[in-house]
Amino acid sequence: MYDIEKIKATRELLKCSVEKxxxxxxxxxxxxxxxxxxxxxxxxxxxxxxxxxxxxxxxxxxxxxxxxxxxxxxxxxxxxxxxxxxxxxxxxxxxxxxxxxxxxxxxxxxxxxxxxxxxxxxxxxxxxxxxxxxxxxxxxxxxxxxxxxxxxxxxxxxxxxxxxxxxxxxxxxxxxxxxxxxxIAPFSVALPDVIRNVQRVVERLGVNGRVEKCMSVYVEVRGLNVRKALEGFDLDYLEEISLTEFDSVLSVEHYIDQWDKQLEFVVKYLLDTEHRLCVEVFRKATFKDRCMECFARVAVQSGIHSFIKFGNTITKGKKEAIKLLKLLDMFGSLNKLRSDFNRLFSGRACGEIQTQTRDLIKKVVNGICEIFWELSLQVELQRPTSPPVDGSVPRLVNFVVEYCNQLLEDEYWSTLIQVVEIHQGWNHESFEKGLLLNEMQNIVTALGLNIGTWAKRHEDASLSYFFLMNNHWYLCKYTRGTKLGELMGNEWLTGHEEFMEYYETLYLKESWEKLPALLNEEGLVLFPGGRAIDRQVVKKKLKEFTEAFDEIYKKQSNWELCDKGLRWRIRQLVLRVVLPPYSSYLEKYASSIEFEVTTTADQRIKYTAKTLGNMITCLFEPKVGKYGNSTKCTELSDMVNNSFVTKQLSSTPAAA
Missing domain, CATH: 1.20.120 (Four Helix Bundle (Hemerythrin (Met), subunit A))
Structure with missing residues (x-):
C-alpha cells in the first residue's frame, strides 16, 4: 500500500516537472x-x-x-x-x-x-x-x-x-x-552592507518615477514592524479611557504611570531607531527631502497620537490634589523627552505631532498652576465639615502633611518651579520662587485654622482638648525633620509642641483628674479622734469612683491617639493621676469592707488596682491600618502592678 502511494506521488511530481x-x-x-x-x-x-x-x-x-x-x-x-x-x-x-x-x-x-x-x-x-x-x-x-x-x-x-x-x-x-x-528588526542597527543595498534600490526606484510607491512600501513595512514591536504592550487604554471634569484621576492612576514608561520606550528607543533608519535609507535618494514624511507616517503607526490623546484626557479630569502630582509626573516625562521630540519630529512633515504636543504641554502647565494656586482654598473649603467623633487626627490633616512633604521633594518641587516659571512667562509676569514657598505656608496655615474650628464643634470639653492635643502632636511629630518642617521653621514646630502640652494639661484636668477627689477621707472616721471607719461611706466613695471611672472609660474607650509615643505618654499620665490614689485607698480601707462583703455581688470591689491599670493601658488604640499597625494593648498590661506604677510614675514628666 505504501509503495503505491509513493509511486502516485512520484508520478505527480514528474508531471509537474514535465509541465514546467x-x-x-x-x-x-x-x-x-x-x-x-x-x-x-x-x-x-x-x-x-x-x-x-x-x-x-x-x-x-x-x-x-x-x-x-x-x-x-x-x-x-x-x-x-x-x-x-x-x-x-x-x-x-x-x-x-x-x-x-x-x-x-x-x-x-x-x-x-x-x-x-x-x-x-x-x-x-x-x-x-x-x-x-x-x-x-x-x-x-x-x-x-x-x-x-x-x-x-x-x-x-x-x-x-x-x-x-x-x-x-x-x-x-x-x-x-x-x-x-x-x-531589519526594530531596535537594531542595520548592517552597513544592508543599508548600502537599500540605498541603491531606493535610488533606482526614485529615478524611475516610483517615489510614491517607494515611500508607501517603506511606511507599510516599517509601520508593520513597529506595530509588531508593540504587540506585547496593552495600549488599548490610550483610546478607551475617558474623563470628565467630575471624574477623579485616581480611577486611572496606574495607567498614568504606565503611560509614562511606555511613552519613553516608544520615543527614546522604538522611534529613535526608526528615525535613524529612515534618514540612512533616504540619505542618497533624489527625494531625500521627503524622507521625514515616511518617518512621520511610521510614527503615527506607533500610536504617538494615541499617547498624546491620553495625556489630553487626563487634563480633563477633576481638579484635585492628586491630579496635581500626576500632571507634574506627566510634565516631567514630556520634559525629559523634549530634546527627543524636537529632534525626531522637526520639519513640516511632523507638523501635526508638533502642534498636538505643544497643545498637551500647554494644558498640563495650565492644569498644574490652576490646582496649585487653589490648594489653600481647597483646604479652607473643608472647614465647615465635622471633626472625627473619636478625637483622632482628621484624614485631611494626615493627607495635607504627607502631600506637602511629597510636593516639596526635590523632583516634584523642581518640576513645579519650572512649570510656574513657564506659566508666568506666558503671562508676561515676573517669577519669584518665594511665591511658591508662601503658598505652601498658606496651605499649612489654612489647615491649622481648620483644626481650631473643628475643635470648637466638640461639645464635650475634654474631647475638644483631646482632639487639639492629638493634632498638635501630629503636626509637630510628623513634620519635624521633613521638608515641610524646614519650610515652616523651628518656631512653628516649637509652638505646636507647647500647644500640645497645654491642651494635654486641660484634657487631664477636665477628665481623669476629677477622679482622685472622689476618694477623699472626709466622713470616713465615725468618732472624732477615733479609729473606727464608717464602712458605708467607704463603699459609697468606691462606688462613686467606680461609676465615674466607668463613665470616663466608656466615653474614651473609642477615642484614638495618632502615635504610639503619644499613647504611651498619655496612658502614663492617666495612670499617674488615677492609680496611686486608688491603690492607696484600697490598701487602707478595702480590708475593712471585704470582711463584711461576702455574698452580694454589687457589694464586692469591682476593680483591683491591677485591673484598673490594665484597662487604662488599652486606651486610645487606633483602628488597624489608620495610622499603621496598632500597638497591642498588652504592651503595658503585663507590667502594671502597684510597685511598678509607683516606680514608673515617679519619673514621668508632669502634665503641666
Whole structure:
C-alpha cells in the first residue's frame, strides 16, 4: 500500500516537472526567435550601412557626412547587442542572491536604453537626409534602414511600458526592497552592507518615477514592524479611557504611570531607531527631502497620537490634589523627552505631532498652576465639615502633611518651579520662587485654622482638648525633620509642641483628674479622734469612683491617639493621676469592707488596682491600618502592678 502511494506521488511530481519544462521550452523558443530576429535585423543593418557607405562614396558625398551617420548607426548595433545581454541577465537572475549586482544591471540597462534612443534619433535624422538620392535601390535600402532604426528607437518605451523587461525588473527590485526593510528588526542597527543595498534600490526606484510607491512600501513595512514591536504592550487604554471634569484621576492612576514608561520606550528607543533608519535609507535618494514624511507616517503607526490623546484626557479630569502630582509626573516625562521630540519630529512633515504636543504641554502647565494656586482654598473649603467623633487626627490633616512633604521633594518641587516659571512667562509676569514657598505656608496655615474650628464643634470639653492635643502632636511629630518642617521653621514646630502640652494639661484636668477627689477621707472616721471607719461611706466613695471611672472609660474607650509615643505618654499620665490614689485607698480601707462583703455581688470591689491599670493601658488604640499597625494593648498590661506604677510614675514628666 505504501509503495503505491509513493509511486502516485512520484508520478505527480514528474508531471509537474514535465509541465514546467514544457513552459520553459516555450519561453526559450520565444526568446530565441526574438534574438534571431534581432540578429537578422542587425545583420541587415550592418550590410546596409556598408553599402550605404559605398554609395555615398560613389555619389561623391562628403566624408564628413558619411562619418556623421555611420558612427551613430554602428553604435546602435553595438548598444542593442548589449541591451539584449542585459535583458537575459535581468530575466534569469534572482535579485535576492545579489541585490547590488542586479540593481547595477538595471542601472546599466537604463543607460544603454538612453544611448540607444539618442543614437537612433541621430541615425534617423541623417538617413532621412540621404533618402533624397536618385538611385531607387539606394532609396529602398535607406528606407529599410530607417524602418529598422525607428523600430529600435521604440525599444526604451517598450522596455519601460507595463510588462516590459525594465518594468518587470523594477517590480522584482521593489519586492526585494520590501523584503530587506522587513528583515531589519526594530531596535537594531542595520548592517552597513544592508543599508548600502537599500540605498541603491531606493535610488533606482526614485529615478524611475516610483517615489510614491517607494515611500508607501517603506511606511507599510516599517509601520508593520513597529506595530509588531508593540504587540506585547496593552495600549488599548490610550483610546478607551475617558474623563470628565467630575471624574477623579485616581480611577486611572496606574495607567498614568504606565503611560509614562511606555511613552519613553516608544520615543527614546522604538522611534529613535526608526528615525535613524529612515534618514540612512533616504540619505542618497533624489527625494531625500521627503524622507521625514515616511518617518512621520511610521510614527503615527506607533500610536504617538494615541499617547498624546491620553495625556489630553487626563487634563480633563477633576481638579484635585492628586491630579496635581500626576500632571507634574506627566510634565516631567514630556520634559525629559523634549530634546527627543524636537529632534525626531522637526520639519513640516511632523507638523501635526508638533502642534498636538505643544497643545498637551500647554494644558498640563495650565492644569498644574490652576490646582496649585487653589490648594489653600481647597483646604479652607473643608472647614465647615465635622471633626472625627473619636478625637483622632482628621484624614485631611494626615493627607495635607504627607502631600506637602511629597510636593516639596526635590523632583516634584523642581518640576513645579519650572512649570510656574513657564506659566508666568506666558503671562508676561515676573517669577519669584518665594511665591511658591508662601503658598505652601498658606496651605499649612489654612489647615491649622481648620483644626481650631473643628475643635470648637466638640461639645464635650475634654474631647475638644483631646482632639487639639492629638493634632498638635501630629503636626509637630510628623513634620519635624521633613521638608515641610524646614519650610515652616523651628518656631512653628516649637509652638505646636507647647500647644500640645497645654491642651494635654486641660484634657487631664477636665477628665481623669476629677477622679482622685472622689476618694477623699472626709466622713470616713465615725468618732472624732477615733479609729473606727464608717464602712458605708467607704463603699459609697468606691462606688462613686467606680461609676465615674466607668463613665470616663466608656466615653474614651473609642477615642484614638495618632502615635504610639503619644499613647504611651498619655496612658502614663492617666495612670499617674488615677492609680496611686486608688491603690492607696484600697490598701487602707478595702480590708475593712471585704470582711463584711461576702455574698452580694454589687457589694464586692469591682476593680483591683491591677485591673484598673490594665484597662487604662488599652486606651486610645487606633483602628488597624489608620495610622499603621496598632500597638497591642498588652504592651503595658503585663507590667502594671502597684510597685511598678509607683516606680514608673515617679519619673514621668508632669502634665503641666
Amino acid at each position: 519544462s514544457r513552459k520553459l521550452g516555450v519561453e526559450i523558443s520565444e526568446r530565441s526567435w526574438r534574438l534571431e530576429s534581432c540578429e537578422q535585423r542587425l545583420d541587415f543593418l550592418s550590410v546596409a550601412l556598408r553599402d550605404l557607405s559605398c554609395k555615398c562614396t560613389l555619389y561623391k558625398m562628403s566624408t564628413h557626412d558619411i562619418d556623421r551617420v555611420i558612427g551613430p548607426a554602428s553604435s546602435v548595433v553595438n548598444i542593442f547587442d548589449v541591451i539584449c545581454g542585459f535583458e537575459t541577465s535581468l530575466s534569469n537572475d534572482d535579485v535576492s542572491e545579489d541585490v547590488f549586482a542586479y540593481v547595477t544591471t538595471v542601472k546599466r540597462m537604463e543607460e544603454a536604453l538612453g544611448l540607444l534612443t539618442d543614437n537612433c534619433k541621430l541615425v534617423v535624422s541623417w538617413l532621412d537626409t540621404g533618402s533624397c538620392c536618385d538611385s531607387s535601390l539606394y532609396v529602398r535600402k535607406v528606407n529599410k534602414c530607417l524602418s529598422i532604426v525607428r523600430g529600435l528607437q521604440g525599444t526604451e518605451e517598450r522596455f519601460r511600458s507595463k510588462g516590459g523587461v525594465l518594468m518587470i525588473a523594477l517590480d522584482k527590485v521593489e519586492v526585494e526592497y520590501a523584503s530587506m526593510l522587513r528583515g
